[in-house]
Amino acid sequence: MIKPIAAAVLLALTTVSAQAVEFVLTESSSGQDVGNWQVSSQSLGIKTDTAFRLEKRRLHGGKQEGVDVLVVNNGVMEITLVPTRGMGIYQVKSGDLRLGWDSPVKEIVNPAFIDLESRNGLGWLDGFNEMMVRCGYEWTGHPGVDDNGQLLSLHGRAQNTPASTVKVIIDDAAPHTIHVQGMVAEHTFKKTNLTTLTELSVTPGSRTFEIHDRLTNQADYADEYQIIYHSNFGTPILEEGAQVTAAASEISPFNDYAKAGLKGWQTYQGPTKDYDEMVFNLKPIGDAQGHSLAVLHNKAGNLGVAVGYNVKQLPVLTLWKNTDTKQQGYVTGIEPGTSYAYNTKYQRPLGLVPTIQPGETKSFDLSYTLLRSADDTRQALAEVARIQGKQATQQVEKPLVDLSKH
Amino acid sequence: MIKPIAAAVLLALTTVSAQAVEFVLTESSSGQDVGNWQVSSQSLGIKTDTAFRLEKRRLHGGKQEGVDVLVVNNGVMEITLVPTRGMGIYQVKSGDLRLGWDSPVKEIVNPAFIDLESRNGLGWLDGFNEMMVRCGYEWTGHPGVDDNGQLLSLHGRAQNTPASTVKVIIDDAAPHTIHVQGMVAEHTFKKTNLTTLTELSVTPGSRTFEIHDRLTNQADYADEYQIIYHSNFGTPILEEGAQVTAAASEISPFNDYAKAGLKGWQTYQGPTKDYDEMVFNLKPIGDAQGHSLAVLHNKAGNLGVAVGYNVKQLPVLTLWKNTDTKQQGYVTGIEPGTSYAYNTKYQRPLGLVPTIQPGETKSFDLSYTLLRSADDTRQALAEVARIQGKQATQQVEKPLVDLSKH
Amino acid sequence: MIKPIAAAVLLALTTVSAQAVEFVLTESSSGQDVGNWQVSSQSLGIKTDTAFRLEKRRLHGGKQEGVDVLVVNNGVMEITLVPTRGMGIYQVKSGDLRLGWDSPVKEIVNPAFIDLESRNGLGWLDGFNEMMVRCGYEWTGHPGVDDNGQLLSLHGRAQNTPASTVKVIIDDAAPHTIHVQGMVAEHTFKKTNLTTLTELSVTPGSRTFEIHDRLTNQADYADEYQIIYHSNFGTPILEEGAQVTAAASEISPFNDYAKAGLKGWQTYQGPTKDYDEMVFNLKPIGDAQGHSLAVLHNKAGNLGVAVGYNVKQLPVLTLWKNTDTKQQGYVTGIEPGTSYAYNTKYQRPLGLVPTIQPGETKSFDLSYTLLRSADDTRQALAEVARIQGKQATQQVEKPLVDLSKH
Known part of the structure; x- marks a missing residue:
């Protein structure tokens, strides 16, 4: 058992089991929050080849007043999570490599300052600047009035919902994997009772981190749900000649x-x-x-990212190429999901608005791997090729939804 | 005169009169808030048969970040008030008895995270979980576009308005009644200038607490107002076979x-x-x-609540039976008001949208009494019977408003 | 160089140049805020004829919870700035003279509690009580659905945007002018990328303060912008018989x-x-x-304010006479702008919705001078007369926009 250092963990520590040490940083059921907080392999007395540290910090200034960030440094990567914004991932930094992008939205915006229904349901754009955004779970997709007359705002509400609980769990045994859990509650009387236990796991020294989310319908009635894992990458990976590869049939x-852009879909413009x-x-x-994989890499092929997901959980993939000017937000999105980015009402006929039964839990597992060399990239592309097999990716000219009719 | 203990009251104390000791916990005119705070009969040096204590505490986590609760324990009951949510009453606990209910909304939601006009005016449902909610005062009722083209969101804005001032006043003389006052301001340039001085009063050792609210129209123009005291009860009072009784002519x-459900209106399903x-x-x-009274009690008749109000102030009563499943929110509402739950535009023709003159003050006085034995319940029911007299409660099949026409 | 006193400036101090001492009070890029803070000529060891002091303070209570105010006292005037509300000016006090007004909105409202699109775009009225409000910069004017189908809420979003950075700069050399800079960011992905570096400058002992704002379009695309400097004055300047004078051709x-009211436009009713x-x-x-000037003074002519602006920057002037009852908000607005108060769609045909090019910066310079004697007023009116010259102010009966047609 790891012996925690009293001074560092006094407020947060709840459980030291035989398997792991657990820190409760935020817990709405007791109304508690630990405030600014940090631990490290050193402060915890953990001997690892790669030292790690975690820090929770409250931000100030402008519309980010009161936002908490939780930075996980596993010795290789520095991952910035945002509990106040639905446990989204703001960015990942590893030497010269960065997962993330430069949005015109510079602050990490407190949802208190966002009105999701503003601009006809585009309020979500006031805060959009993260590397990974959960678009769901009550609905996802472009804004529009649903068949029942309700405006569904862009990409749902989860990302603008402060996490109800935040926990850090560090495995006692080597390799001392770090787990950050955050509970995101979409609870509206008579409307929705969805709870998502998000988890990010990363091992000290690893260049991969994983997402393990568990969506539970707490209601006594079946409900629709949708989710897109909106994963966004700009420079230095994205550049003229950058390439995207994904195991896909169509x-x-x-x-x-x-x-x-259909023909040249794999290549990026500057x-x-x-x-x-x-x-x-x-x-x-x-x-x-x-298991499926999509790979994005720069022109030289020595910087990139591999996004792993499971088509049994997330059966469709959206590729968002937003290669407009730098100030406009030069970025591409690799977005595994239950659904495409159409408004919900257009996805029901496509069978892309699944149902979750009372008490049922749906799992979503993803992995993000840094590609920091030509070898890394070749290996990832080989994995895509393995999954793709001999099947070609058919190019279909006709959009799935004819938006001109709506 | 009670001599306050310096350490406990340093920040909050404003007045020690010959009659009472007064603590100003929050005062927006000076921009002050006392932060976490507590006093007790012991700390104040008050000798009572029943010790009491009060505590103000700031909550954290999820959408309750920054919410203040004020817990009043009079030795018999623990009443949780929510200054940040319009001085609503979250719950009252007394041994096995609880006034309140289990909403799918688990957190005490900061109004900063609520957009009342979302979901076509149903945003109020994002925060609805209290035992007593003030639905008013600018308007109340179901959402809908009023005759002037403005969307009136569900049940008005008071409950999602943080109290501007919060005071605790403790009478110097026995029985040392505790008064919690909170000012709730509905102030919008050119639209409304209503101020409500809410008050909860409770005597140490008593199983009754009282509400004394004073609504003042600060404007130089007459204004409409509406109020429903949405008083909500779930388990352990509500159960299959629970009964409601109210002095009523129709x-x-x-x-x-x-x-x-008209015929069996007095009995509840599980x-x-x-x-x-x-x-x-x-x-x-x-x-x-x-003076009128409504009584809700469990099947055995040994747990219940009596809700007293005055028909000169609150001339109508809504009974809300929401006996859906447990997860959906198994709850009933006993709701004295100026108005029913229809949208305002349907209540004007019914004469249920009263006017308040410039500078006029309207008073609303209610009482809530815990029924903790069969005797308590019998006594309360006898009081209803006394008020009812020989008049029958006429059952009318036709709704007051024909919603099918709208 | 001024030697700062360590204790007073420890957290805030960033730069002590040869020219000035600079305090960074808030900086969203680093996530920092100095909290409650103060300096004075004495604490800074500055020898001036007129002592000055500055204080930043966080407000509590009601809907002003978490609002920061920054009070600048130059020895003659006490200017209250509101960083949380777009660096607006709440009021200016100087002995018996006050610039500002008594709105029914009493609190300095945190934008977190405001939904600008509520009441069909009138949510801005929930917080309107300042002496100077920036109505812009993405749009301004009365609410309405623009030609593209988007609701433009009343007077834009800048005033309800917390400042991203707040700096105080005090010149090293006499007269030790104080500069308060605040950055207000209107950043929405794909919609707007406008940044305004606001500045208020005032010299110790002076009865004039100046606004120097610099609006920059950070986008790679040209954008529309609009701004009205909504400058509002009530008692003691405004009263029956008060007069407004402005250099104007029409x-x-x-x-x-x-x-x-056209004929008697220069005179106010009680x-x-x-x-x-x-x-x-x-x-x-x-x-x-x-350079242009407008002057408002009381009936006796010994209390007033002169508002200076530049018609090359702000080509139009709105005069708002809201001389309704005291409780309703007895106030007049002198409002230099790029635009009048019509909805944007009505101002495009008038040529009053200008364009700002990518990377371009537009400057807006205004001055406010206290008039504290008949001499002060005479001098200001003479300046208006000088600018007006021999040209008459033509009275045109027909409104610029025929609202009855819309």
Whole structure:
């Protein structure tokens, strides 16, 4: 058992089991929050090849007043989580490599300052700047009035919901994997009772981190749900000549505008004025276990990221190419999901608005691996090729939804 | 005069009069808040048969970040008030008895995270979990676009308005009644200038607490106002076979759906899937002073609550039977008001949208009494019978408003 | 160089140059805020004829919970700035003279509690009580659905945007001018990337303070912008018989209702029931440098304010006469702007919705001078007369926009 240092963990420590040490940083059921907080392998007396440290810090200034960030440094990567914004991942830094992007939104915005229904349901754009955003779970997709007359705002409410509980669990045994758990509650009387136990796991010294989310329908009634893991990458990975590769059986343009980009979908332009965004709908292929992979890398192939997910959990993949100018937000999204980015009402006929039964739990598991060399990238691309097998990725010209009719 | 203990009251103390000791906990005019705070009969050097204590505490976690609760323990009951949510009463606990309910909304939500106009005016449901909610005062009732084109969101804005001032006043003389005052301001330039001085009073050792609210129209123009005291009870009082009794001359269903429940309106079902809610409109009877009473008790009749109010102040009574499943929120509401739960535009023709003149003050006085034995319940029911007299409660099949026409 | 006193400036101090001492009070890029803070000429060891002091303080209570105010006392005036509300000026006090007004909104409202789109876009009215409000910069004017289908809420978003950075800079050399800079960011992905570096400058002992704002379009695309400097004055300047004078070539009523007040536009009524508001559109005249001036003074002419601005930056002037009753908010607005108070869609055809190019910066410079004697007033009126020259102010009966057609 790891012996915690009293001074460092006095407020947060709840359990020291035989298997792990657990720190409760925030817990709404007791109304507690630990405030600014930090631990490290050193403060915990853990002997590892790679030292690690974690720090929770409250931000100030502008619309980020009162936002908590939790920085996990595993010795290789520095991962910035945002408990106040639904446990989203703001960015990951590892030497010259950065997962994340430069949004015109510079602050990590407190949801208290966001009105999701503003601008006809585009209020979510006031805070969008993270590397990984959970778009869900009550609904996802572009804003629009649903069949029942209710405006569904862009990409749901989870990302603008402060986490109800935040825990850090560090395994007692080597390799001392670090788990950050955050509970995100979408609870509205008579409307929704969805709770998501999010988890980020990372091992000291590893260049991979994993997401293990568990969505539970606490209601006594079945409910619809949707989720897109909106994973966003800009420089230094994204650049003119950068490439995306994904195990997929089919790709089609989201709308008429994206048709022009279908043929060259795997290659990126540099920052391009008036490009706006092209979005593509992919049908991913999984291996026998459902495991699929998408890889994004720079032109030279020595910087990149591999996004792993499971098509049994997340059956579709959206590719968002927003290679407009730098100031506009030069970024691409690799977005595994239950659903594409259409408004919910257009996805029901496609069978992409699944149901969760009373008490049921749905799992979503993803992995993000840093590619820091040509070897790393070759290895990841080989894995995509293995999953893809001999099947071609069919290019379909016609969008799944004819938006011109709506 | 009670001599306050310096350490406990240093920040909060403002006045020690010959009659009472007064603690100003929050005062927006000076921009001050006392922070976490507590006093007790012991710390104040008050000799009482029943010791009491009060504590103000700031909550953290999720959407309750920054919410203040004020817990009043009079030795018999522990009353949790929520200054940040319009001085609402979250719950009252007394041994096995609890006034309150289990909403799917678990946190005490900071209004900063609520957009009342979301979901076509149903944003209020994001925070609804209290035992007593003030639905008013600018308007009340179901959401809808008023005749002037403005969306009136569900049940008005008072409950999602943080109290501008919070005071605790403890009478110097026995029985040392505790008064908690909170000022709730509904102030919008050119639109409304209503101020409500809310007050909860409770005597150490008593099983009754009282509400004395004073609504003042600070404007130079007459204004409409509406208020419903939405008083909500779940387990352990509510159960299959629980009973409600109210002094009333008439009851009618709120809508067509409630017609099926008219005959058996006094009895409750257990948690019932697909029940949703049945709402009934009652015309209460008051005694010569206007005093009326409604009683809710469990099947055995040894746990319950009596809700007293005055029909000269609050001329109508809504009965809300939401005996759906446990997770959905198994709860009933006993709701004295100026108005029923229809949208304001439907209540004007019924004469249920009263006017308050410039500078005028309207008073609303209610009492809540814990019934902890069969004797307590018998006594309360006898009081209802006394007020009811020989008049029957007429059952009217036709709803007051024909919603199908709208 | 001024030697700062360590204790007073420890947290805030960033730069002590040869020219000035600079205190960073808030900086969102580093997530820092200095908290409660103060300095004075004495604490800084500055020898001046007129002592000065500055204090930043966090407010509590009601909807002002968490609001920061920054009070600048230059020995003559006490200026209350509100960083949390877009660096607006709440009030200026100088002996018996006060710039500001008595709104029914009493608290300095945290934008977290405001939903700008509520009441069909009138949510701004929930917080309106300042002496100077920036109505902009993405849009300004009355609420309405723009040609693209988006609701533009009343007077834009800047005033309800907490400042991202707040700095105090005090010149090293006499007269030791104090500069308060606040950065206000209107950043929404794909929608707007406007940043305004606001500055208030005041010299110890002076009865004038200046605004120097710099609006920069950080986007790679040209954007529309609008700004009105909504400057509001009530008692003691405003009273029956108070007078307004402005260098202008033309005045016309905003709407049909204001036609009745056109002739007597320069004179004010006392608080008048059912007056509501009359608004007038003026075409101001500037001198060779573009400098223009408007003067408001009381009946006796010994209390007033002179508002200076530049017609090359702010080509139009709105005069808002809201001489309704005291409780309703007895106030007049002198409002230099790029635009009048019509909804944006009505101002485009008038050429009053200017464009800002990528990377371009627009400057807005205003001055406010206290008039504390008949001499002060005479001097200011003479300056207006000098600018006006021999040109008459033509009274045009027809409003610029025919609102009856819309």
